[in-house]
Every structure is written in structure tokens, then in C-alpha cells.
Amino acid sequence: MRYLPLTESDRAEMLGVIGVDSIDALFADVPDAAHLDGPVDLPRAMGEIEVERLISRMAARNVSAGSVPFFIGAGVYRHHIPAAVDHLIQRGEFLTSYTPYQPEISQGTLQYLFEFQTQVALLTGMEVANASLYDGATACVEAVMMAGRVTGRRKAVMAGGVHPHYREVCETYARFVGFELQAHDPVPGGENLVAHVDRDTSCVVVQNPDFYGEIRDYSRLARICHDAGALLVVVVAEILSLGAIRPPGEMGADIVAAEGQSLGNALNFGGPHVGLFATRDKFVRQMPGRLVGQTVDTDGRRGWVLTLSTREQHIRRERATSNICTNAGLCALAFTVHLALLGEAGLTRLARLNHAAAVALAERLEQVPGVRLVNRTFFNEFAVQLPRPAAEVVEALAERDVLAGVPVSRFYPERAEAADLLLIAATEITTREDMDRLEAGLRVVLS
Amino acid sequence: MNDWSRAISTHRVDDMPSPFGTVTGNRGLQIEETLIFGQDSPGHCGVDLPEPAPFRSRLGGLERKSRIGLPGLSEPQVVRHFTRLSHNNYAIDTGLYPLGSCTMKHNPRLNEKLARLPGLADIHPLQPVSTVPGALELIDTLAHWLKVLTGMPAIALSPAAGAHGELCGIMSVRAALEARGDRRSRVLVPESAHGTNPATAAACGYTVDQIPADATGRVDRAALEARLGSDVAALMLTNPNTCGLFESEIIEIAATVHAAGAFFYCDGANFNAIVGRVRPADLGIDCMHINLHKTFSTPHGGGGPGSGPVALTESLAPYAPLPWIVHGPDGLRLLEHKAGPAEHSLGRLKGFHGQMGMFVRALAYMMSHGSDGLRQVAEDAVLSANYLRGRLAGELSLPFPGTCMHEVLFDDRFLKETGVTTLDFAKALIDEGYHPMTMYFPLIVHGAMLVEPTETESKASLDQFVEVLKALAAAARSGEVSRFRTAPIFTPRRRLDETSAARKPVLRWRPEPAHRDAAE
Numbered sequence: 001m002r003y004l005p006l007t008e009s010d011r012a013e014m015l016g017v018i019g020v021d022s023i024d025a026l027f028a029d030v031p032d033a034a035h036l037d038g039p040v041d042l043p044r045a046m047g048e049i050e051v052e053r054l055i056s057r058m059a060a061r062n063v064s065a066g067s068v069p070f071f072i073g074a075g076v077y078r079h080h081i082p083a084a085v086d087h088l089i090q091r092g093e094f095l096t097s098y099t100p101y102q103p104e105i106s107q108g109t110l111q112y113l114f115e116f117q118t119q120v121a122l123l124t125g126m127e128v129a130n131a132s133l134y135d136g137a138t139a140c141v142e143a144v145m146m147a148g149r150v151t152g153r154r155k156a157v158m159a160g161g162v163h164p165h166y167r168e169v170c171e172t173y174a175r176f177v178g179f180e181l182q183a184h185d186p187v188p189g190g191e192n193l194v195a196h197v198d199r200d201t202s203c204v205v206v207q208n209p210d211f212y213g214e215i216r217d218y219s220r221l222a223r224i225c226h227d228a229g230a231l232l233v234v235v236v237a238e239i240l241s242l243g244a245i246r247p248p249g250e251m252g253a254d255i256v257a258a259e260g261q262s263l264g265n266a267l268n269f270g271g272p273h274v275g276l277f278a279t280r281d282k283f284v285r286q287m288p289g290r291l292v293g294q295t296v297d298t299d300g301r302r303g304w305v306l307t308l309s310t311r312e313q314h315i316r317r318e319r320a321t322s323n324i325c326t327n328a329g330l331c332a333l334a335f336t337v338h339l340a341l342l343g344e345a346g347l348t349r350l351a352r353l354n355h356a357a358a359v360a361l362a363e364r365l366e367q368v369p370g371v372r373l374v375n376r377t378f379f380n381e382f383a384v385q386l387p388r389p390a391a392e393v394v395e396a397l398a399e400r401d402v403l404a405g406v407p408v409s410r411f412y413p414e415r416a417e418a419a420d421l422l423l424i425a426a427t428e429i430t431t432r433e434d435m436d437r438l439e440a441g442l443r444v445v446l447s
Numbered sequence: 448m449n450d451w452s453r454a455i456s457t458h459r460v461d462d463m464p465s466p467f468g469t470v471t472g473n474r475g476l477q478i479e480e481t482l483i484f485g486q487d488s489p490g491h492c493g494v495d496l497p498e499p500a501p502f503r504s505r506l507g508g509l510e511r512k513s514r515i516g517l518p519g520l521s522e523p524q525v526v527r528h529f530t531r532l533s534h535n536n537y538a539i540d541t542g543l544y545p546l547g548s549c550t551m552k553h554n555p556r557l558n559e560k561l562a563r564l565p566g567l568a569d570i571h572p573l574q575p576v577s578t579v580p581g582a583l584e585l586i587d588t589l590a591h592w593l594k595v596l597t598g599m600p601a602i603a604l605s606p607a608a609g610a611h612g613e614l615c616g617i618m619s620v621r622a623a624l625e626a627r628g629d630r631r632s633r634v635l636v637p638e639s640a641h642g643t644n645p646a647t648a649a650a651c652g653y654t655v656d657q658i659p660a661d662a663t664g665r666v667d668r669a670a671l672e673a674r675l676g677s678d679v680a681a682l683m684l685t686n687p688n689t690c691g692l693f694e695s696e697i698i699e700i701a702a703t704v705h706a707a708g709a710f711f712y713c714d715g716a717n718f719n720a721i722v723g724r725v726r727p728a729d730l731g732i733d734c735m736h737i738n739l740h741k742t743f744s745t746p747h748g749g750g751g752p753g754s755g756p757v758a759l760t761e762s763l764a765p766y767a768p769l770p771w772i773v774h775g776p777d778g779l780r781l782l783e784h785k786a787g788p789a790e791h792s793l794g795r796l797k798g799f800h801g802q803m804g805m806f807v808r809a810l811a812y813m814m815s816h817g818s819d820g821l822r823q824v825a826e827d828a829v830l831s832a833n834y835l836r837g838r839l840a841g842e843l844s845l846p847f848p849g850t851c852m853h854e855v856l857f858d859d860r861f862l863k864e865t866g867v868t869t870l871d872f873a874k875a876l877i878d879e880g881y882h883p884m885t886m887y888f889p890l891i892v893h894g895a896m897l898v899e900p901t902e903t904e905s906k907a908s909l910d911q912f913v914e915v916l917k918a919l920a921a922a923a924r925s926g927e928v929s930r931f932r933t934a935p936i937f938t939p940r941r942r943l944d945e946t947s948a949a950r951k952p953v954l955r956w957r958p959e960p961a962h963r964d965a966a967e
Binding site for chain 2: 010019215331
């Protein structure tokens with residue numbers, strides 16, 4: 001077996017040193033009833049050629065996004081990833097290292113995480129960010145739980161425009177962790193949340209741009225939350241939007257929970273992605289997840305360490321701020337490298353390109369009979385109302401090799417008013433020909 | 448502000464301490480690399496993108512007006528920056544990484560290649576299901592392998608990491624208890640457990656009751672049975688445990704847990720020690736998470752991404768989180784809602800369908816080894832740990848008798864009266880070119896050193912490691928204390944001041960005050 005360096009003679013020699021006559025002797029603590037006599041009923045070892053053939057065959061059964069006109073978003077966005085990103089994250093020193101528990105020989109990981117934390121804080125307009133969480137949805141629920149710790153209150157108010165998966169994750173945790181989630185109807189157009197903010201409210205959770213793509217100014221809501229002693233949690237499901245839109249920090253957000261996949265990370269059928277989590281300095285000791293901090297070594301040279309770990313499970317055990325151990329280290333590196341390549345000029349231009357593509361697409365689709373643009377504002381994704389169930393339209397277009405978007409009914413099959421809504425995204429990758437194909441396809445399917 | 452200004456590293460040599468006397472502070476291949484924020488060429492960009500033609504903005508007047516503060520760099524600068532940073536990391540690719548309970552084994556590159564196939568990496572979780580049959584097939588195939596290897600009938604695939612899998616398991620337990628109208632308040636966790644176990648139980652609203660270990664390093668059964676009662680929801684037990692020992696009475700333990708009406712959660716962090724040789728189902732467990740990065744070699748990536756599938760019995764399977772992949776008359780179906788067969792699901796634990804990129808890698812690893820090779824993985828891992836144990840028994844001190852499983856635990860008695868601590872000993876290993884073992888864990892052993900060589904080290908590599916440990920133990924005994932206390936010396940940084948890092952946290956770079964106007 002190509003991955004196992006021990007030879008048969010090594011094994012025999014090692015057993016001799018140990019002083020046992022067979023490998024079975026080393027498994028003597030396993031109860032007799034639980035011993036398997038031989039290999040389980042699964043295929044035997046395979047060479048690279050066979051494994052590659054079998055898995056490639058599965059891959060070939062899927063329609064990859066790059067092979068068709070592609071307009072799907074809804075929390076996962078297809079962007080160009082510069083070649084240098086994937087090269088750098090595959091360096092073995094990054095790929096095959098562990099959590100940086102030994103800082104003297106982990107300064108590479110620690111320094112990029114410090115850069116990552118800085119980039120996230122800058123983008124979101126917040127003061128401090130952690131070293132990542134699993135994804136946007138889990139970052140969102142961690143934000144809600146943190147707001148509960150900060151305020152000592154247990155009711156979270158959630159806007160209907162928060163991504164349905166984020167909402168569902170919060171519902172799951174609410175049941176088991178024990179907080180109240182007052183989630184509003186998932187309809188485009190927003191709602192008046194102010195009336196629901198009271199003295200029991202730990203936080204109000206909104207998304208910007210929201211699930212339907214609409215952009216809002218939450219400054220007033222932030223003030224109302226603060227007057228009531230509650231926190232404002234702003235979710236950002238498309239982090240690239242912050243290259244164009246006023247960041248949550250400038251609107252008065254207390255916690256930003258975001259999905260960072262758009263920078264450096266592939267679609268990956270939904271994972272792994274990278275959760276971003278940023279807040280105010282004053283709440284830092286209530287944050288979940290790893291934090292990298294700056295310090296000096298015994299020679300007085302600047303260096304980095306994991307810090308404030310007394311919040312964490314490996315020190316505090318059942319009194320930890322979260323049970324999280326792993327973060328999304330390598331996905332955070334991809335994010336950091338991509339954002340380092342883009343820089344201020346590149347990120348803002350990339351955001352403009354995305355917005356321009358979406359505007360061009362929206363203007364064209366509005367001309368298609370039966371299609372109504374739902375949004376007043378949007379960044380790179382918007383909702384349209386169709387004269388027919390959107391799921392049928394999407395299937396019909398998929399048969400014409402166009403992946404047209406996400407029917408809202410996929411998330412809310414029970415809501416009749418969602419049936420005709422379709423979310424459509426365009427990015428810097430979307431070409432004019434892609435738009436031609438979508439427009440033409442829609443005209444045929446809707447006629 | 449002084450704190451922030453210290454964060455600015457520049458190319459100037461005058462503020463760069465250079466204890467080794469070079470002008471730059473560099474030492475040959477070891478380069479002092481400044482933060483990217485100190486390398487800003489305003490306006491510069493490492494990605495060539497066109498400026499869009501003029502268009503009518505639909506941002507509704509909410510355009511970003513402030514500068515973000517990101518530095519501008521070209522591609523060569525970025526590639527060099529991160530390549531230089533990589534040189535400051537230890538990795539399994541560069542050496543033996545005996546971090547006990549973390550399982551730092553070789554990461555096959557075939558897995559990386561396959562995870563990047565466009566048909567797997569460039570597919571969207573919300574594409575019409577009809578356009579991703581191969582993705583469902585791959586996930587279902589992975590689930591099948593995991594079911595056969597664990598002997599368990601159901602696998603929940605969405606948890607994003609081991610700790611997330613624990614949460615999934617304990618939530619499933621609570622859902623099952625609630626479904627039978629049984630409100631229980633306590634979860635039993637051995638003192639030797641990973642910190643995630645008590646943190647998970649507490650997050651799910653349970654009080655944590657610690658169970659001590661007995662003199663052999665295993666759960667004290669008498670103490671366990673004394674604490675079991677009708678208010679106990681579950682026992683969370685790691686097996687093999689964090690002392691590197693198999694819980695030999697596990698079947699009896701499972702029986703007493705079940706007799707009390709509780710569930711048996713197994714922390715499968717150490718499944719790599721028994722994979723292919725023992726099916727957890729045959730031990731009487733009700734659920735177990737599997738860290739794909741430990742047993743099935745998905746890369747640790749400096750701390751993630753992970754993946755923590757959970758194996759469940761029939762009694763817990765109805766509560767598995769969404770989504771589910773089920774076999775239907777027309778092939779595989781993706782269930783994304785609490786309806787039909789998934790009516791009782793506890794709901795969603797993360798966005799979308801789980802860590803697909805990790806599934807591909809784990810499946811490639813499993814297929815490469817096959818059922819025979821996986822069994823060999825467990826055997827070689829256990830053999831290697833016992834080989835270290837056998838060769839070091841006379842030099843280092845062993846807290847528990849008998850053979851071990853995939854990792855060998857030492858305590859610090861061999862350092863008694865030398866003035867050298869476990870920490871010092873570990874740091875001296877760094878100077879010898881090794882990543883240290885896990886230190887001070889498990890907590891039940893004084894000055895613990897937990898060594899896990901894994902199955903991917905050659906005998907020569909193990910022998911060399913043994914010689915180094917022996918020589919260091921001899922040096923400690925012969926009174927070479929300062930060598931240990933000052934270690935490491937030959938590293939990019941020496942011991943770092945963690946106390947001041949926590950007391951006055953500096954968690955990000957900020958522009959120097961003088962530059963602040965320009966930044967805003």
C-alpha cells in the first residue's frame with residue numbers, strides 16, 4: 001500500500017521489540033465479541049489509476065457550473081479564483097500543519113490568520129474579527145448566542161430576509177441551546193422590526209443584502225436596538241458586496257456574521273466554506289472561536305500566538321463560550337490570499353463588475369414578458385416574479401443547459417407566495433453570451 | 448496607540464531587532480516577513496480586471512464611501528509573501544508530527560487532485576438535483592463505507608467538524624429523549640475527555656458530571672455506575688480513550704448505560720486505531736462522530752476545514768440533521784425539509800449539504816486503502832505507538848501498564864528533580880527538528896506527553912525519533928537545564944509571551960497614527 005512505509009520485516013522486528021508475537025496481541029484489550037476476523041465487506045485497495053477513474057466518473061455525472069450559463073447564488077457565489085490562490089494553499093507547510101498550538105514553529109499560520117482577522121475587520125467596518133468559523137450559517141447562530149451572553153437576554157428577533165439556511169440553523173440551536181427565536185415571515189420587501197425590540201431582546205438579526213438581494217440602511221434599527229439594550233447582528237452572505245456597499249460597522253452593527261466563500265473558495269457543492277465573525281472590541285471576551293494575537297518573543301521580536309483561550313473549550317470545558325475547536329483555517333488562507341491579490345483597487349473594481357453584470361442582466365430580463373423585477377435595490381443578485389412556478393422554469397431551462405437561478409420554493413415549499421419567485425445572480429464571470437442564453441431561454445419557456 | 452504602532456513591520460532595518468547580528472534580522476533562508484499591510488503600493492492590484500462600462504447603480508445610495516484600508520500588491524509580491532510565511536510552519540510534509548489525539552498522518556495528494564475536479568468543486572449546492580446525480584452518488588458511497596466500517600445503520604453527514612458532530616450527536620440524543628417524554632438533565636463525561644465533550648453537553652443544556660479514571664487509565668466503572676441514574680441523558684466516552692487505551696469493559700459499560708435509559712455517545716476521534724478491525728456498533732454505542740481529518744486523512748489545513756459525520760443507531764437515525772440522501776425508486780433523493788421520512792429530523796446544523804470537499808478526499812483515501820488497507824492502517828498505527836512505547840519504556844515514564852493503542856502516553860516523572868518541565872522538554876524537541884507531542888493532555892496525568900506517531904512513519908523515522916527522545920531525557924537527567932529552559936533557539940521565533948498577549952490583546956493591524964488621515 002503506497003501510503004504505508006512499514007515493510008513486513010519492519011513489522012516483524014517491531015513486534016519483537018515490543019515483545020509480542022502477533023499484531024493481535026496489541027488488540028487484546030478489545031472484547032473478543034468485537035473482533036473482526038478479516039476485512040469488512042468493502043472493495044480492496046486500489047491504485048491511483050482506479051480511484052481516479054471511479055471518482056472522475058461520479059464527477060462527470062454532474063453539470064459543472066463552468067460548463068453552462070450559470071446564475072445561481074443564494075449564499076454561494078461563483079467567482080474567479082486567481083491561480084496563485086490554489087497554488088499557495090496547497091503548499092504542504094499550510095495544507096498539512098495543525099492548529100498552531102506551538103507558536104515558535106507555526107508563525108506562518110499565525111501571521112496569515114492575523115492578516116485574515118485584520119482584513120475581515122476592515123471589510124466589515126468592525127473593530128475585531130476572529131480566525132474564522134465553519135460557515136456563514138454557523139457564524140450567524142454563534143452571533144445570536146453571543147448576543148445572549150452579552151445582554152443576558154434570550155430572545156432573538158430575526159428578519160424574514162435572513163438566508164433560510166441560516167434561519168433554520170438558528171431554529172435548531174434555539175431548540176437545543178435554549179433561546180427564543182422570533183423569526184419573521186420570509187417575504188421580500190422587509191418588515192418593521194422596531195415594534196418587536198423590547199427589554200427581553202438580545203439581538204435583532206438582519207441580512208444585507210438580504211436573501212432576496214435588497215440592500216438596506218440599518219443605522220436607525222441599530223440605534224433602536226442600542227436604546228433597548230439589544231445588539232444588532234448583521235449577516236452578510238455575499239462578502240464581496242462590501243467592496244461596494246456601506247459596511248455594517250458604519251451602520252452601527254455590534255456583530256457581523258458572514259460567509260467568506262466568495263473570496264478564494266470554490267462552490268464545493270456547499271462546503272467547505274469559511275465563516276467570518278467580527279464585533280466590537282468591548283465584546284471580544286465573549287467571542288466564539290480562535291483568536292490570534294500579537295506579542296513578542298524572549299528576544300523582543302514581534303510574533304503571534306493563539307490568545308484569549310480561556311474562552312475556549314480546551315481550557316474552560318463546560319464553561320466555554322462555544323464548543324468550537326476547528327475553524328476553517330485553509331479556507332481562511334484562500335480568502336486572505338485572494339484579498340491580498342485584489343487589494344483595495346481590485347476588490348472595489350471586482351464589486352463594481354459584479355454590480356454592473358447584475359444591473360445589465362436585470363435590465364434585460366425586465367424586458368421579457370411576464371418577468372417582474374422584485375427588487376428596488378440589489379448588488380449582484382436579485383429576485384424576479386415569474387408568471388409560473390419558478391421551479392418548473394428552472395428545470396425547463398436546465399434541460400436547455402442553462403442554470404437559471406434558485407427557485408425560492410426550494411427553501412419554502414409550503415409557502416404559495418414564494419412559488420413564482422426566482423433568485424438570479426450574476427458575477428464577473430457571467431458573459432454577455434450567458435445572458436443571451438438566459439434571456440432567450442426565458443422567452444421560450446415563458447411563452 | 449503604541450500597541451498598534453508595534454504591529455507595523457516595515458522594511459526599515461532600524462526597528463527590526465536583530466539578535467543574531469545580521470543587518471536584516473534574517474538568517475539565511477529564514478526571512479523576517481512583514482505584514483501585507485506594510486507592503487502597500489496604493490492602487491496596485493494582483494488581479495487584472497477590466498473597469499465596467501458606465502451603468503446605472505442600483506445600490507440605492509448605500510455605496511461605500513470610506514476607504515477599506517486594504518493594501519495593494521502585485522502577484523509576485525503576494526506569492527513571495529505567503530511562500531515566506533509558509534517557511535515558518537512545521538508540517539507533516541516536513542517532519543514527524545507526533546501530536547497525540549490529533550492524528551497527523553500523511554495527506555495523499557491524489558485526494559487534493561480529485562477534490563478539485565470541476566464536476567465536484569465547481570458545482571453549486573442549489574443546482575437542480577437532476578444536474579448533480581454524481582454528487583449524491585459520491586456522498587451516498589461515502590456514507591456506505593462509513594456504515595460498513597462502523598457497523599451503524601445511519602450516517603449524518605452535515606456536521607462541519609468533530610465538535611459539530613458532537614453537537615449533532617447530543618442533540619439527537621435529546622430529541623430522542625424528548626420524543627419519549629423523558630427530560631433528563633445530566634451528561635457523564637470522563638475527566639480524560641477532550642474539552643469539546645463537556646462544552647458540547649453544556650451547549651445542549653446539560654449539566655456535566657465528571658467521571659474519574661481508574662488506576663489503569665480507563666473509566667472508573669464503580670464511579671460511573673454510582674453516577675448513573677434516571678436523570679442521565681448520555682455518557683460521552685472516547686474509545687480508544689485519550690490515554691491511548693482501549694476501554695476494555697466497554698460492552699459492559701454500554702449495557703449499564705442502556706439499563707439506566709441513557710444513550711451511549713462515543714467520541715470517535717481515535718477511530719483510526721481500530722478502523723477495519725473493530726466496528727463501533729459491536730461495542731454497544733448509540734452514536735459516534737468521526738473526524739474525517741483524523742481517520743481518513745483529509746488535511747488539517749492549519750486548523751480546518753474539518754468534517755464530522757455522525758454514525759447513528761436506528762433509534763437515533765430519525766433525528767439526524769438535514770439534508771438527508773435517501774434511496775428512492777428513481778435513484779437518490781435529496782431531502783432538505785422536515786417532511787416525509789425526515790419529518791422528525793432535528794433540522795439544519797449548517798448551510799447546504801456538508802463538507803463536500805472533505806467527503807471527496809476521505810472517499811479517495813478509503814478507496815485507495817480498501818477494506819484490507821484500512822485494517823492495516825489501524826494495525827500499523829497501533830504497532831508504531833507500541834514500538835515507541837517499548838523502546839522508550841526505560842527512559843521516559845509510563846503512567847499506565849500494558850500495551851497501548853495508536854498513541855502512547857508518558858508522564859513527567861522521568862523529569863523529576865531535573866528542573867525540566869514537560870513544556871521545556873517539548874520545546875527542546877523543536878530545536879531537534881520535531882513538532883512536540885501533545886502536552887498536558889489528558890489532564891488526569893501529571894505533565895502528560897501524548898505521542899501519536901501514526902501509520903505513515905517509516906521505521907527509520909521512528910528510530911531516529913526514539914534516539915532523540917532518549918538523548919534529551921539523558922540530557923535532562925545530567926543537569927543540562929538551561930538547554931531546555933531556553934529552547935527553542937533555532938526557530939523563527941523563540942518562546943512567545945502569551946500572558947501579555949492575553950492581557951492587552953492586539954488582534955489586528957491598524958495604520959500608524961501618522962498614516963491615519965490618509966487611510967480615512
